[in-house]
Amino acid sequence: xxxxxxxIENRKQxxxxxxxxxxxxxxIVFAQYRIGTTFKPxxxxxxxxxxxxxxxxxxxxxxxxxxxxxxxxxxxxxxxQNRIVARSHNLTETLNDVTAHAEMQAITAAANMLxxxxxxxCTLYVTLEPxxxxxxxxxxxxxxxxxxxxxxxKKGFQKNAEKALHPKTTLLGGIxxxxxxxxxxxxxxxxx
Ligand SMILES: [Zn+2]
Numbered sequence: 001x002x003x004x005x006x007x008i009e010n011r012k013q014x015x016x017x018x019x020x021x022x023x024x025x026x027x028i029v030f031a032q033y034r035i036g037t038t039f040k041p042x043x044x045x046x047x048x049x050x051x052x053x054x055x056x057x058x059x060x061x062x063x064x065x066x067x068x069x070x071x072x073x074x075x076x077x078x079x080x081q082n083r084i085v086a087r088s089h090n091l092t093e094t095l096n097d098v099t100a101h102a103e104m105q106a107i108t109a110a111a112n113m114l115x116x117x118x119x120x121x122c123t124l125y126v127t128l129e130p131x132x133x134x135x136x137x138x139x140x141x142x143x144x145x146x147x148x149x150x151x152x153x154k155k156g157f158q159k160n161a162e163k164a165l166h167p168k169t170t171l172l173g174g175i176x177x178x179x180x181x182x183x184x185x186x187x188x189x190x191x192x
Pocket of ligand 1: 101130131133
Protein backbone atom coordinates (compact mmCIF):
# COMPACT_ATOMS: atom_id res chain seq x y z
CA UNK A 1 0.00 0.00 0.00
CA UNK A 2 2.91 2.28 0.83
CA UNK A 3 4.29 1.69 -2.64
CA UNK A 4 0.90 2.55 -4.15
CA UNK A 5 0.67 5.83 -2.22
CA UNK A 6 4.18 6.88 -3.03
CA UNK A 7 3.59 6.17 -6.71
CA ILE A 8 0.53 8.40 -6.65
CA GLU A 9 2.57 11.08 -4.91
CA ASN A 10 5.23 10.79 -7.58
CA ARG A 11 2.64 11.13 -10.29
CA LYS A 12 1.03 14.11 -8.56
CA GLN A 13 4.42 15.76 -8.34
CA UNK A 14 5.16 15.10 -11.97
CA UNK A 15 1.94 16.82 -13.06
CA UNK A 16 2.11 19.73 -10.62
CA UNK A 17 0.83 22.82 -12.22
CA UNK A 18 -1.43 21.04 -14.70
CA UNK A 19 -4.62 21.58 -12.64
CA UNK A 20 -6.94 19.34 -10.59
CA UNK A 21 -8.51 17.40 -13.46
CA UNK A 22 -5.14 16.38 -14.80
CA UNK A 23 -4.26 14.95 -11.41
CA UNK A 24 -7.20 12.57 -11.36
CA UNK A 25 -6.72 10.88 -14.72
CA UNK A 26 -3.29 9.36 -14.10
CA UNK A 27 -4.49 8.01 -10.74
CA ILE A 28 -7.42 6.22 -12.44
CA VAL A 29 -5.17 4.83 -15.14
CA PHE A 30 -2.72 3.68 -12.50
CA ALA A 31 -5.51 2.03 -10.48
CA GLN A 32 -6.70 0.15 -13.58
CA TYR A 33 -3.17 -0.98 -14.24
CA ARG A 34 -2.92 -2.36 -10.72
CA ILE A 35 -6.25 -4.16 -10.98
CA GLY A 36 -5.19 -5.62 -14.30
CA THR A 37 -1.94 -6.98 -12.97
CA THR A 38 -2.01 -7.46 -9.20
CA PHE A 39 -5.67 -7.86 -8.25
CA LYS A 40 -6.92 -9.92 -11.18
CA PRO A 41 -9.40 -12.46 -9.75
CA UNK A 42 -8.72 -16.14 -10.37
CA UNK A 43 -11.37 -17.10 -12.89
CA UNK A 44 -10.11 -20.44 -14.19
CA UNK A 45 -12.06 -22.47 -11.60
CA UNK A 46 -15.23 -20.38 -11.74
CA UNK A 47 -18.24 -21.45 -13.77
CA UNK A 48 -19.68 -18.72 -15.97
CA UNK A 49 -23.47 -18.73 -15.65
CA UNK A 50 -25.21 -20.09 -18.76
CA UNK A 51 -22.02 -21.54 -20.25
CA UNK A 52 -21.88 -25.12 -21.55
CA UNK A 53 -19.64 -26.00 -18.61
CA UNK A 54 -22.18 -24.57 -16.16
CA UNK A 55 -25.02 -26.70 -17.50
CA UNK A 56 -22.82 -29.78 -17.88
CA UNK A 57 -21.98 -29.43 -14.18
CA UNK A 58 -25.73 -29.64 -13.49
CA UNK A 59 -25.92 -32.81 -15.59
CA UNK A 60 -22.93 -34.16 -13.63
CA UNK A 61 -24.79 -33.53 -10.38
CA UNK A 62 -27.60 -35.70 -11.78
CA UNK A 63 -25.08 -38.40 -12.77
CA UNK A 64 -23.73 -38.38 -9.21
CA UNK A 65 -27.28 -39.08 -7.93
CA UNK A 66 -27.42 -42.12 -10.22
CA UNK A 67 -23.99 -43.23 -8.96
CA UNK A 68 -25.18 -43.01 -5.34
CA UNK A 69 -28.19 -45.19 -6.20
CA UNK A 70 -26.06 -47.87 -7.84
CA UNK A 71 -27.18 -46.86 -11.35
CA UNK A 72 -24.72 -46.38 -14.23
CA UNK A 73 -23.91 -42.69 -13.63
CA UNK A 74 -25.34 -40.73 -16.54
CA UNK A 75 -27.15 -37.45 -15.97
CA UNK A 76 -28.93 -34.96 -18.20
CA UNK A 77 -30.57 -31.54 -18.13
CA UNK A 78 -32.64 -29.77 -20.78
CA UNK A 79 -32.16 -26.03 -21.05
CA UNK A 80 -34.53 -23.58 -22.74
CA GLN A 81 -33.65 -19.87 -22.85
CA ASN A 82 -31.00 -20.38 -20.16
CA ARG A 83 -33.50 -22.08 -17.85
CA ILE A 84 -33.28 -25.71 -16.82
CA VAL A 85 -36.67 -27.21 -17.72
CA ALA A 86 -35.82 -30.85 -16.98
CA ARG A 87 -33.32 -32.79 -14.88
CA SER A 88 -32.90 -36.55 -14.94
CA HIS A 89 -30.52 -39.42 -14.45
CA ASN A 90 -30.32 -43.03 -15.43
CA LEU A 91 -32.93 -45.20 -13.64
CA THR A 92 -32.78 -48.50 -15.53
CA GLU A 93 -32.17 -50.59 -12.38
CA THR A 94 -34.61 -48.74 -10.14
CA LEU A 95 -37.44 -48.90 -12.68
CA ASN A 96 -36.41 -52.26 -14.11
CA ASP A 97 -36.69 -50.62 -17.52
CA VAL A 98 -34.00 -50.64 -20.19
CA THR A 99 -35.47 -47.49 -21.74
CA ALA A 100 -35.07 -45.41 -18.54
CA HIS A 101 -31.91 -43.66 -19.78
CA ALA A 102 -31.35 -40.10 -18.56
CA GLU A 103 -32.04 -38.61 -22.00
CA MET A 104 -35.37 -40.44 -22.50
CA GLN A 105 -36.71 -39.11 -19.22
CA ALA A 106 -35.33 -35.64 -19.88
CA ILE A 107 -37.14 -35.49 -23.24
CA THR A 108 -40.46 -36.50 -21.68
CA ALA A 109 -40.06 -34.16 -18.70
CA ALA A 110 -39.08 -31.17 -20.86
CA ALA A 111 -42.01 -31.70 -23.24
CA ASN A 112 -44.38 -31.88 -20.25
CA MET A 113 -42.88 -28.75 -18.73
CA LEU A 114 -43.03 -26.75 -21.96
CA UNK A 115 -46.39 -28.11 -23.07
CA UNK A 116 -45.29 -29.23 -26.53
CA UNK A 117 -43.69 -32.37 -27.93
CA UNK A 118 -40.95 -30.64 -29.95
CA UNK A 119 -37.86 -29.23 -28.25
CA UNK A 120 -36.61 -27.08 -31.14
CA UNK A 121 -35.42 -24.21 -28.92
CA CYS A 122 -33.80 -26.44 -26.31
CA THR A 123 -30.38 -27.85 -25.57
CA LEU A 124 -29.86 -31.23 -23.96
CA TYR A 125 -26.74 -31.60 -21.82
CA VAL A 126 -25.80 -35.20 -21.07
CA THR A 127 -22.67 -36.53 -19.41
CA LEU A 128 -22.19 -39.42 -21.86
CA GLU A 129 -22.61 -39.60 -25.63
CA PRO A 130 -26.21 -40.73 -26.30
CA UNK A 131 -26.88 -44.30 -27.39
CA UNK A 132 -28.80 -45.26 -30.53
CA UNK A 133 -32.15 -45.30 -28.73
CA UNK A 134 -31.67 -41.89 -27.14
CA UNK A 135 -30.27 -40.30 -30.30
CA UNK A 136 -33.35 -41.59 -32.15
CA UNK A 137 -35.67 -40.11 -29.52
CA UNK A 138 -33.75 -36.81 -29.61
CA UNK A 139 -34.18 -36.87 -33.38
CA UNK A 140 -37.95 -37.24 -32.99
CA UNK A 141 -37.99 -34.34 -30.53
CA UNK A 142 -36.21 -32.12 -33.11
CA UNK A 143 -34.12 -30.71 -30.26
CA UNK A 144 -32.02 -27.72 -31.29
CA UNK A 145 -28.73 -28.74 -29.74
CA UNK A 146 -27.13 -31.70 -28.01
CA UNK A 147 -24.03 -31.25 -25.83
CA UNK A 148 -22.37 -34.29 -24.29
CA UNK A 149 -19.39 -34.90 -22.02
CA UNK A 150 -17.55 -38.16 -22.63
CA UNK A 151 -17.52 -40.28 -25.78
CA UNK A 152 -19.07 -43.73 -25.50
CA UNK A 153 -16.84 -45.93 -27.63
CA LYS A 154 -19.11 -48.97 -27.40
CA LYS A 155 -22.68 -47.68 -27.36
CA GLY A 156 -22.40 -44.12 -28.66
CA PHE A 157 -24.70 -43.39 -31.61
CA GLN A 158 -22.10 -41.70 -33.80
CA LYS A 159 -20.36 -44.94 -34.69
CA ASN A 160 -23.44 -46.69 -36.03
CA ALA A 161 -26.12 -44.09 -36.65
CA GLU A 162 -24.47 -40.79 -37.36
CA LYS A 163 -27.70 -39.36 -38.79
CA ALA A 164 -29.99 -40.35 -35.93
CA LEU A 165 -30.37 -36.75 -34.76
CA HIS A 166 -32.59 -34.28 -36.61
CA PRO A 167 -30.70 -32.63 -39.52
CA LYS A 168 -31.02 -29.20 -37.88
CA THR A 169 -29.68 -30.35 -34.50
CA THR A 170 -26.19 -29.16 -33.70
CA LEU A 171 -23.92 -31.50 -31.75
CA LEU A 172 -21.00 -30.74 -29.45
CA GLY A 173 -18.99 -33.32 -27.49
CA GLY A 174 -16.15 -33.22 -24.97
CA ILE A 175 -17.52 -30.67 -22.47
CA UNK A 176 -16.07 -31.58 -19.05
CA UNK A 177 -15.06 -34.88 -20.63
CA UNK A 178 -12.59 -35.88 -17.89
CA UNK A 179 -15.09 -35.44 -15.05
CA UNK A 180 -17.86 -37.23 -16.97
CA UNK A 181 -15.75 -40.26 -17.92
CA UNK A 182 -14.08 -40.51 -14.51
CA UNK A 183 -17.48 -40.94 -12.86
CA UNK A 184 -18.36 -43.84 -15.19
CA UNK A 185 -14.92 -45.46 -14.75
CA UNK A 186 -15.15 -45.11 -10.95
CA UNK A 187 -18.57 -46.75 -11.06
CA UNK A 188 -17.40 -49.80 -12.98
CA UNK A 189 -14.20 -50.20 -10.96
CA UNK A 190 -16.27 -50.10 -7.75
CA UNK A 191 -18.40 -52.96 -9.12
CA UNK A 192 -15.43 -55.26 -9.74
ZN1 LIG B 1 -29.49 -43.98 -24.20
